[in-house]
Amino acid sequence: MSAVGVRLASAAAYLAVRCDVNNTPRDHTEFSQPVTRHPEMRAEFTQLPIELLDAIVSETNPHDLLALCQTTHKLYNVCLRRIYQRVSLHTPVCAVQLFKTLISNQPAAAYVKSLVIDSDFSATSLLSKAFMRLMQKAMLNLNFLQSLDCPDSPDLFSVLAPIHFPCLKDCLVPLCADVVAFLSRHTTLEQVDVWESAAPVPPAVASISLPALRKIQGTANVVSALVQGSLVNVITIIWPAGDDCLNTLAAIDRAKAPLREVQNLVRRWDPALLLAFAGHLRHLRDSHLGFCGLTHLGFFNLSVVASADGVIEAFYEILGTVIVNLPHLLDLTCIWDTTEVRPTRAAFSLEFGFVRAWGALCTTLRFCTLVSNTMWVRELCGLPWFAREMNGDRIGSRLRSLWQTEIVVGAPTEFPVHANMLEEALGKEEWQALIRAGPGAISSELDLLLSL
Known part of the structure; x- marks a missing residue:
């Protein structure tokens, strides 16, 4: 050796x-x-x-x-x-020990790159003024801090807010009165997440210049304040109920770089939001900034909405008017927190029809994840759009496989590649027998799975 x-x-x-x-x-x-x-x-x-x-x-x-x-x-x-590379505050006792070390041991403080304030710790209501003073004194020594995670406690964040961390690159902070001043003094930030909190929300957020910013998550007013004049290319917007989205969309188009990804978290679904998107995008086809370079778009409806007849279909109809104005779109996600999450044959057929239409409108579109928790993948396994189970459920995978086999058996000439694959897998005689029997031969097993 x-x-x-x-x-x-x-x-x-x-x-x-x-x-x-x-x-x-x-x-x-x-x-x-x-x-x-x-x-x-x-x-x-x-x-x-x-x-x-x-x-x-x-x-x-x-x-x-x-x-x-x-x-x-x-x-x-x-x-x-x-x-000390990544330190977490879990309990006040451990935090006091850590603060004393960061105050007395400068090399240890210099090594701290990430600070996480645990949500359970943030909920502690017995933190004294002496504790806050000790915390602030320790935090002043974190000259090389790059990541701050303090989303749940406006009170603790108020201790950190006056401090300037010269190397800070990303932060997860609560939406409160101190957040504007804190963000304004940290021009090194590349990623900002501003979470909703119980603290009083500023009625308006003034524009903040962060030249290094690339990724934002926050409420619509925060996004509007941060995105203008920045090089942001990934945005997650939390839309409150009844928010006027036109000002936010206009602010996003004043960014200095084309967007790559926009995710929309909607507190209460309103078709007006999607209609505003469609109307706004219709006027941007000749621009090279803002939404026109978008490759990933998502809508996550966080409210509980019953899947009444026509509601989702109307949603998909409007979505088509959005997609036609996004010439580079690659990935589309639309998830609803509905009271009816069980997929149905009708839901599969509805989505299949729409993704085929969207694919014709946008030739770059490759992936669509829709309300039935199905990911539709373009040109896979001989189908124009192949249905995949999103949650890894074996029954769900079998369900989608049977449904796709059913539509191919019903129209083998429309899907010749997949029909040939099935014939090769089953054998010519069994395949011909299945064709003669028609889709009804598969329907009984499919109906059984749908009833589970």
Whole structure:
């Protein structure tokens, strides 16, 4: 075995041994300085390159990292970076210990790249003013923080809001009075998620310039404020009930780059939203910005809507007027939280007819995920649009397979490629017998599955 192999084997053997409970530090402050408690490993680790040490440490659980910190100064720095790279606040007691370490140990604070404030921690109502002051003092040392996740607590976010994190790239924050000032001072942001919260919502959000921004998720007024003049190409819009969407759509078209993806989360479905989309897009065919380069479009109806006769069909009719004005669309998703989620033969037939029509309107369209929880894939298995079960359910997959076989048996000349595939799979005699029997030969099993 080579010298490097011997050192690797020694390191691996060491990592296989768990630390004794009595030697495990109880909090972040107990390993502020390295102590060589394992002299037999000192020479082995000293000779390993930093890259290899980092690879070893990346595969080590936190329990072992605490012990490795006490092996050599070289390994101490590698482990410290891994331990503090992503920190989470779960309970006030652990948070206080962490804050004290970040205040007293500058190298540890410099290693923090991601801060997550747990939702259970955010719900704690016993956080004192002294705790808030300690938290703010610790957060001031996070000069290299890149990611902040604090969506559920406007009170805790108010502690962070006055602080400038010079390296911050993405944040998940609550919609509250402090959010505008916080976002405005962080021009390094590339991704912003602003979640709805119980805090009073600002009546209006002034335009904010974030030149590095590429991805936004937030309410319509937040999106309008952030998107203008930016290079954003991925947007998720949370539409409140009764919102006037025309101003938001116009703001999106004032972005400096073409959009790639727009997802719409609708609190209460209103056909007026889709009609506004269609009307707005109709005037943009000659533009190279805004919606015209869109490749991914989604509508997620979050309200519970009964699938009454004609409601979904009317929705699909309007959707066609949107698709015809999106010449680069690749992927379309339309999911409804309906009271009737069980797919039916009629639902499959309805969607199949519409996706075929949409495919003729938009030649780039390849994937459609629709209300029946079916993903329609273009030109697969000899069908113009092939139906796939979205949830991985075996019964659902069998259901769609039988339905597709039924329509091919009913019109084999319309789907010759798939008909030939079925003939090859079944054998010529059985296929001819199935053709003579007609779709009714499959309907009984299909009806049985639909009744489950």
